[in-house]
Amino acid sequence: EVNGSRLVYxxxxxxxxxxxxxxxxxxxxxxxxxxNVHRGIHYL
Structure with a gap:
């Protein structure tokens, strides 16, 4: 679970x-x- 949602890969x-x-x-x-201008912006 990530940010309250199921993670699907x-x-x-x-x-x-x-x-x-x-x-x-x-x-x-x-x-x-x-x-990669948004590198590191995600929570994974």
Missing amino acids: LDNAATSQKPSAVLDVLRDYYEGYNS
């Missing part, structure tokens, strides 16, 4: 291989644009 581990072009775009994003 959904996860799906199913995935597939990604083409190199997709990995290149994701790498660029994670290295240059990714941010």
Whole structure:
């Protein structure tokens, strides 16, 4: 229970291989644009 409500965690581990072009775009994003402005705001 979190803040008086039941906690539900959904996860799906199913995935597939990604083409190199997709990995290149994701790498660029994670290295240059990714941010987490609300890090630590949750109560978990």
